[in-house]
Amino acid sequence: MSGRIHVVGIGPGSLEHMTAAARQAILRADVVVGYRPYIELLGELTEGTRVESSGMREEVARARTAIREARAGHTVAVVSTGDAGLYGMAGLVLELLGEQPDVDVTVVPGVTAAFAAAAVLGAPLVHDTALISLSDLLTPLPAIERRVRAAAEAGFVIALYNPRSATRTEPLERALAILREVLPAATPVGVVRDALRDGTSARVTTLAELDADGIDMRTTLLIGNAETRVIAGRIVTPRGYSP
Amino acid sequence: MSGRIHVVGIGPGSLEHMTAAARQAILRADVVVGYRPYIELLGELTEGTRVESSGMREEVARARTAIREARAGHTVAVVSTGDAGLYGMAGLVLELLGEQPDVDVTVVPGVTAAFAAAAVLGAPLVHDTALISLSDLLTPLPAIERRVRAAAEAGFVIALYNPRSATRTEPLERALAILREVLPAATPVGVVRDALRDGTSARVTTLAELDADGIDMRTTLLIGNAETRVIAGRIVTPRGYSP
Numbered sequence: 318m319s320g321r322i323h324v325v326g327i328g329p330g331s332l333e334h335m336t337a338a339a340r341q342a343i344l345r346a347d348v349v350v351g352y353r354p355y356i357e358l359l360g361e362l363t364e365g366t367r368v369e370s371s372g373m374r375e376e377v378a379r380a381r382t383a384i385r386e387a388r389a390g391h392t393v394a395v396v397s398t399g400d401a402g403l404y405g406m407a408g409l410v411l412e413l414l415g416e417q418p419d420v421d422v423t424v425v426p427g428v429t430a431a432f433a434a435a436a437v438l439g440a441p442l443v444h445d446t447a448l449i450s451l452s453d454l455l456t457p458l459p460a461i462e463r464r465v466r467a468a469a470e471a472g473f474v475i476a477l478y479n480p481r482s483a484t485r486t487e488p489l490e491r492a493l494a495i496l497r498e499v500l501p502a503a504t505p506v507g508v509v510r511d512a513l514r515d516g517t518s519a520r521v522t523t524l525a526e527l528d529a530d531g532i533d534m535r536t537t538l539l540i541g542n543a544e545t546r547v548i549a550g551r552i553v554t555p556r557g558y559s560p
Numbered sequence: 561m562s563g564r565i566h567v568v569g570i571g572p573g574s575l576e577h578m579t580a581a582a583r584q585a586i587l588r589a590d591v592v593v594g595y596r597p598y599i600e601l602l603g604e605l606t607e608g609t610r611v612e613s614s615g616m617r618e619e620v621a622r623a624r625t626a627i628r629e630a631r632a633g634h635t636v637a638v639v640s641t642g643d644a645g646l647y648g649m650a651g652l653v654l655e656l657l658g659e660q661p662d663v664d665v666t667v668v669p670g671v672t673a674a675f676a677a678a679a680v681l682g683a684p685l686v687h688d689t690a691l692i693s694l695s696d697l698l699t700p701l702p703a704i705e706r707r708v709r710a711a712a713e714a715g716f717v718i719a720l721y722n723p724r725s726a727t728r729t730e731p732l733e734r735a736l737a738i739l740r741e742v743l744p745a746a747t748p749v750g751v752v753r754d755a756l757r758d759g760t761s762a763r764v765t766t767l768a769e770l771d772a773d774g775i776d777m778r779t780t781l782l783i784g785n786a787e788t789r790v791i792a793g794r795i796v797t798p799r800g801y802s803p
Contacts, residue, residue, distance in 0.1 A: 324683075326675075333581040336571065336671065340580075377801050400675045400685075404799065408683035411796045418792050424679035426756070428579060428669045432569075432643045436667035440567075440651035442643075444699075445707055446691045447716065455800030456687075460715060464688055467714035471707045473690065513669070549661050553654045556647065557698030558620055 319420050320347070320387040323394045324410055326401035326427025330358045330514035334433065338425050346394035350383045355398050358514070374454075380409045387420040399429040404450055404478060431476035434509035434537040437519045439551025441507055441539045445473050451488040452479040458488055465492045469499040474545065474554055477538040481529060489529055496540060500524055505552045507539040508532065521552055562663045563590070563630040566637045567653055569644035569670025573601040573757035577676065581668050589637035593626045598641050601757070617697075623652045630663040642672040647693055647721060674719035677752035677780040680762045682794025684750055684782045688716050694731040695722040701731055708735045712742040717788065717797055720781040724772060732772055739783060740767055748795045750782040751775065764795055 323342035328334040343349060343362045353370040356363065369382050383395045397405035407424045414420060435442040447468035451461060468475050475496075481489045496504075502525035509519040510533070522528075524540065532538070545554040566585035571577040586592060586605045596613040599606065612625050626638045640648035650667045657663060678685040690711035694704060711718050718739075724732045739747075745768035752762045753776070765771075767783065775781070788797040 328579065329669075333584070334579045334669065336577045336579050337583075338576040341576070400671075400678075402675065402678045402683045402685045403689065404686065405683075407679075408686035408796050408799055409801055411683055411791055411794055412798060412801075414792070416792050424683065426572075426577065426671045426675040426679040428643075428671060429675065432645065432669040432672065435643075435645045436650075436669040440645045440648075440654055440667065442645045443647065443651035445693060446646065447711070448689045448691070450688060464714045464716060467710040467716075468690070471710035472703060473707060473710075548654055549657070549659050551654055553651050555655060556651055558652055558655075 320389070320391040320393060321421040321423065322383050322387045322410060323423050323425055324401045324407040325394050325396050325425045326405060327355065327358065327396050327398055328427040329430060329433035329512050330398050332360065332362070334428055334513050336427060339427055342425050343394045343396065345392060347391040348386045349394045349396060350379050351396040355396055358398070359396065376406065376409055380406060380413050383410060384413055384420060400427045401425055403429050403448065430478060430512055430537045431539070433512035434507065434539055437509050437512050437517060438507040438521065438539060439553050441541060441545060441552040441554050442474050442476065443554040443556045444542065446476060447473040448476050448478065450478040451492055453485065453488050458491065461488055462491055462495060466495050466499065469496055472542045474542050475540040477540070479534055480536055480538050481532045482534050489532065493527065497524055505541040505545050505547050507552050508536060510536045512537055521547060521550060563632070563634040563636060564664040564666065565626050565630045565653060566666050566668055567644040567650040568637050568639050568668045569648060570598065570601065570639050570641055571671040572673060572676035572755050573641050575603065575605070577671055577756050579670060582670055585668050586637045586639065588635060590634040591629045592637045592639060593622050594639040598639055601641070602639065619649065619652055623649060623656050626653060627656055627663060643670045644668055646672050646691065673721060673755055673780045674782065676755035677750065677782055680752050680755050680760060681750040681764065681782060682796050684784060684788060684795040684797050685717050685719065686797040686799045687785065689719060690716040691719050691721065693721040694735055696728065696731050701734065704731055705734055705738060709738050709742060712739055715785045717785050718783040720783070722777055723779055723781050724775045725777050732775065736770065743767055748784040748788050748790050750795050751779060753779045755780055764790060764793060
């Protein structure tokens with residue numbers, strides 16, 4: 318008899334911002350599968366549980382491992398940081414199981430990085446928001462550029478995921494050039510690293526003054542819309558109430 | 561001495577999908593402030609705690625109540641469903657406190673409806689996503705239409721919040737007309753009511769066949785992008801891996 322798979326969003330990476338359902342899915346699993354640094358964030362939660370961890374760009378192998386373990390009758394938790402769907406593992410597991418799935422899959426959502434970063438900064442994402450990954454490993458750069466431009470022109474607040482790695486610096490340069498073309502120089506920008514995880518750091522700046530130095534894959538950038546402002550050091554996008 | 565305010569996103573509305581931090585903020589509060597139906601979702605969590613609940617469109621009054629209670633020295637939890645920021649109360653509280661805040665405010669993020677609905681449907685939000693509210697109470701309808709069009713044209717998966725009330729049916733009609741103009745008729749659409757809350761219901765349909773009947777303010781609509789497909793009854797947007 319087949320086991321089952323929970324694809325679990327663990328949230329920003331501290332146990333306190335994980336949901337009860339995510340915690341239970343990990344505690345009850347026979348096997349926890351995930352990217353090594355994410356497994357480390359789970360700390361005591363995986364004590365006494367078998368862990369199958371692996372490295373970067375091994376997403377397909379991890380999904381296959383999870384399916385193999387479930388077919389062997391085990392209850393498996395596949396963990397992603399943030400949400401289990403957005404840039405996470407849920408889609409891949411369902412794709413691999415295909416049209417005749419022989420394993421039950423439950424997706425357990427989590428708090429994605431944009432909302433963790435927003436909470437640190439104040440309330441920048443109060444209104445319509447676009448979530449965009451700047452990683453061009455799986456998405457052509459022109460598609461990313463088109464989305465950044467469309468979101469800025471239409472007045473979305475924008476959250477940029479995976480903004481910059483040691484070798485991949487061009488997408489952020491291009492995105493900032495587009496944003497600076499479309500939006501006012503004074504548009505508030507929040508830069509949050511390790512949002513709601515050990516060692517959280519955040520700064521509030523403007524589109525004109527934003528410096529790419531220090532922005533890496535653990536950073537989330539939040540770009541305001543035309544109404545966004547800074548109140549007592551925190552970024553706030555008014556919803557439109559008349560307070 | 562002033563108390564403090566936690567603006568808390570309780571997630572989709574069941575205790576299991578609430579974060580530990582949200583739960584703690586509610587349990588430790590002297591006063592819990594919120595929209596009446598949201599307070600009811602908290603069940604036992606508010607037992608023995610003073611509750612200040614109120615009705616629709618009383619957001620400003622609720623934020624003022626929270627600030628008054630905090631100034632009186634109390635620890636206050638202001639609750640929103642989903643996230644505390646997105647279409648939530650965090651911005652309003654910070655706006656009202658202004659440039660010289662005399663009360664500490666902590667924002668506690670939660671799982672927003674789009675991700676709860678996505679988990680129910682499969683993995684529709686794997687890739688870049690636009691979150692759009694169709695409520696035109698606070699946003700002019702042309703701005704909403706512009707965002708729907710921009711998001712569809714740029715290839716975002718789209719989550720529509722607050723799609724339709726008993727009296728407010730035009731924004732959904734307009735949004736669907738735009739989506740049907742821009743996207744293929746076969747684009748997968750997920751319709752989820754009370755996502756991950758008691759009585760969750762979901763259906764998977766297409767843009768051509770979507771019927772507005774039964775869509776209300778407790779419904780979230782997820783509209784796929786050009787790559788989104790239905791696999792074994794679940795909506796999946798491939799990230800782009802080659803499995």
